[in-house]
Amino acid sequence: MLVTAVIILFIIIIVLGTSFVTIRQGTVGVITVFGKYRRVLTPGLNFKIPFIENLYARISVQNRSVELEFQAVTIDQANVYFKAMLLYSVLDQQEETIKNVAFKFIDERNLMQALVRTIEGSIRAFVATKRQADVLILRREIVEHVKDQIDNVLETWGYHLQDLQLNDITFDEVVMKSMSQVVSSNNLKAAAENEGQALLITKTKAAEAEGNAIKIAAEAERQAAQLRGQGIALFREEVAKGMTVAAKEMQQANMDTSVIMFTMWTEAIKHFAENSEGNVIFLDGSSENMQKTMREMMSLEMLDRNNKK
Incomplete structure (x- = not known):
């Protein structure tokens, strides 16, 4: 009886051991019955009919x-x-x-x-x-x-x-080398083009700056010339006024007005001598030339008076 009980207990343990199967998380079990698909087991503890159902495979559903x-x-x-x-x-x-x-x-x-x-x-x-x-x-x-x-x-x-x-x-190594050469040549070409563009931009900007500088200088010169002209015109006007006053005063004193022209001529000679860079001034000191010069200066004076009238 004891032996029989032990055998029965042993059989029960085997049956219970084969009746349950554990399926890990991330997998599913496939059950077959006599080689034919029966059902799918989900993760966890699952029951199966011992000696009838067989765990055919555990399939991972993970990547x-x-x-x-x-x-x-x-x-x-x-x-x-x-x-x-x-x-x-x-x-x-x-x-x-x-x-x-x-x-x-x-x-x-x-x-x-x-x-x-x-x-x-x-x-x-x-x-x-x-x-x-x-x-x-x-x-x-x-x-x-x-x-x-x-x-x-x-x-x-x-x-x-x-x-x-x-x-x-x-x-292949030959192809890789040729591709590297192509890339290198393209890079050199791109660098040359970029350098050319940069040089063109630099020269263009320099030319624009130079052109602007020339325009500014020309405008400044024009304004300066205009101001110099205005200054000369004012100077001449003042000189003419002074000569007119002096001529009237000399006429009232019964003096020859040609003395004024002679004085201006001598002052001009003095100015040339003081401000010129040369060392010698050539003058024609003959009486005929003196008279000619005086007549010309008087003619200029008369012309200026007529223009003012």
Whole structure:
């Protein structure tokens, strides 16, 4: 009886031990009955019929990542080397989705192989239609192309492509060197153009400044000349007034007014001698020339008087 009780207790413990299963958070369990899908177990402690229901698989619904390295060829026969990071996850936790994830592939290894090859093939097909010089600026277009091409396929497998990052795009060493030379020459060209533009701007500004300075100087000279002319005119007017007064006084005293002209002539000779840079003044001291000079000065005086009348 004791042995029988121990055996029965042992069987009960085994039955109870196989009747409950724990599913971790972030995963779901797939139950089969004699190899056929039965139901999905949610995270936590779950009951299953011992010896009848079997825990076929635990499926993670968390995000998963994988790194890719592969090669593609452009339309102009340039080799392009990609290093990428793929982020994917189970589409959702609906029963049909979980069934696809559990039974579409034999194991995880086969899933990864199909997923990687599908993405590589999509990128290769896209790159094959582009030129080598355009590939580097088409990262976003490549990613969008891959998502458009394989999202529907992945959904039939029960998965969703969260993100695809092209971390590195390189070419053969010869191509990289030629691209570097092109970039260097373009930079030199841009620098030369910028320098030329800067020099043009500098010279333009200098020319504008010089032109403005010339305008200012010309305006100042014009105003100065105008003021000098006004000064000379005022001087002549005052001289004429003084000569008129002196002539009237000399006429009243019965004196010859030509003395005034002679005095002005001698004052002019004195001014030339004091202010000129030369050392010698040549004068014609003959009486005929003196009389000629006096007549001319008197004629100028008469002309000035007539103009004033």
